[in-house]
Amino acid sequence: MRIWLATILLLCTCFATAETVKLTDFRVWTAPERTRLVFDLSKTIQHKIFSLPSPNRLVIDLQKTHLKKKVPTVGRNEQLIKKIRHGVRKNHGLRVVLDLSQKVKVQSFLLKPNKQYGHRLVVDIRPTTKVKPVKVVAKTGTIKRSKDIIVAIDAGHGGEDPGAIGKKGTQEKKVTLAIAKKLKQLIDRERGMKAVLVREGDYFIELRERMSIARQKSADLFISIHADAFRKSSVHGSSVYILSQKGASSEAAKWLAERENSADLVGGVKLSKKDDMLAKILMDLSQTATNEISRDVAKKVLKGLKVVGKVHKPQVQHARFQVLKSPDIPSLLVETAFITNKSDERKLNSTRHQLKIAKAVFSGVKSYFYQNPPMGTVMADIRKHTVTSGDTLGSIANQYDVRIASIRRVNRLKGDRILVGKRLLIPTGS
Ligand SMILES: [Zn+2]
Numbered sequence: 001m002r003i004w005l006a007t008i009l010l011l012c013t014c015f016a017t018a019e020t021v022k023l024t025d026f027r028v029w030t031a032p033e034r035t036r037l038v039f040d041l042s043k044t045i046q047h048k049i050f051s052l053p054s055p056n057r058l059v060i061d062l063q064k065t066h067l068k069k070k071v072p073t074v075g076r077n078e079q080l081i082k083k084i085r086h087g088v089r090k091n092h093g094l095r096v097v098l099d100l101s102q103k104v105k106v107q108s109f110l111l112k113p114n115k116q117y118g119h120r121l122v123v124d125i126r127p128t129t130k131v132k133p134v135k136v137v138a139k140t141g142t143i144k145r146s147k148d149i150i151v152a153i154d155a156g157h158g159g160e161d162p163g164a165i166g167k168k169g170t171q172e173k174k175v176t177l178a179i180a181k182k183l184k185q186l187i188d189r190e191r192g193m194k195a196v197l198v199r200e201g202d203y204f205i206e207l208r209e210r211m212s213i214a215r216q217k218s219a220d221l222f223i224s225i226h227a228d229a230f231r232k233s234s235v236h237g238s239s240v241y242i243l244s245q246k247g248a249s250s251e252a253a254k255w256l257a258e259r260e261n262s263a264d265l266v267g268g269v270k271l272s273k274k275d276d277m278l279a280k281i282l283m284d285l286s287q288t289a290t291n292e293i294s295r296d297v298a299k300k301v302l303k304g305l306k307v308v309g310k311v312h313k314p315q316v317q318h319a320r321f322q323v324l325k326s327p328d329i330p331s332l333l334v335e336t337a338f339i340t341n342k343s344d345e346r347k348l349n350s351t352r353h354q355l356k357i358a359k360a361v362f363s364g365v366k367s368y369f370y371q372n373p374p375m376g377t378v379m380a381d382i383r384k385h386t387v388t389s390g391d392t393l394g395s396i397a398n399q400y401d402v403r404i405a406s407i408r409r410v411n412r413l414k415g416d417r418i419l420v421g422k423r424l425l426i427p428t429g430s
Contacts, residue, residue, distance in 0.1 A: 019064060036124050037122070061096075066093075072084065148379075149379050153183050155199045175349070177202070186362040190366060193366070220329070228340070236312065238308075240305070241321060241332065302316055334361060387422045
């Protein structure tokens, strides 16, 4: 009898839940220029979204939905949403109201379950008015200044995508951002170099968008930071990847196919259909140069990482990672360690070790650019020379085509004595 009763009760609850959708979690991800709301649902739903003016509000009606979790509050960085409220609409479901700071554009879509999540409703809001960038007008007659070398640092994953997860629960997206921020600090401190973070907080950016952010910032180099995962937990150490030849040529074909994109690559000149040959030649040239730089920087970064700890693969690896496919920006991907390895996971969580990794990557990048400064950059103006035995001030001056007096002046040297191993600054064009 008791068993029967239990079965009937169980059936009843099943019927009840079949009718309604459970909202089990609700997250807000704030990115620059976009806020993403994600609703975790027990099954797919019908929803309606509309805006209301004065004051600006956005209403999200989720049909036949029950709230199972508290509605989140918005973070300090959130610019678009002032407050999130909710109410239950009798026989209709749940109404979520966003109090907004301005008018917004809305986009929403449903996602089917995957490995990590069940059914999700994603609502993206963006401001309708874009902040106009201040135009800098160059005065006529001013001297053209040398520019900084710009390094775009891309912290892998973010937002809804935690990346790999360690045994202790360490999320790749957090570790990569922490290392990226440390690397940025080191780069920004170096004269002639500047870093930009592709992802600044905990939100997701599509892979192609990451590439385009780097291009918008006129990056000279793109570094994607990750932490590997493997089913065998014994595997550990770091690796450095660049784009494989196959990946490069398939991407070139794609860019050529999209006329709009290929125009970017040949200095903004739009090529007509007739110029197929020319476009291909220019594309090949650009890509060969890009690949060579990627490989050389990657080698130096790997050398730096070998000093910090064990590397998983002693050579630079080649793979078809989407994020490395910019034909015009040298790109590399650093798998800092294996998050699935116990000791690596512990290290990845340590601020000291994060800094060690950042320093290793930085030393590789710095050493590459000191040896190969791009034309027109500050770095090209501040060359350095390490004194080796047999060097004299005269021979160094000859080598760089500068006056001995200038070398003495910038290095504050009194006499002619220079010690082996000393690093001298080499002034330009004196
Ligand atoms: Zn990753």
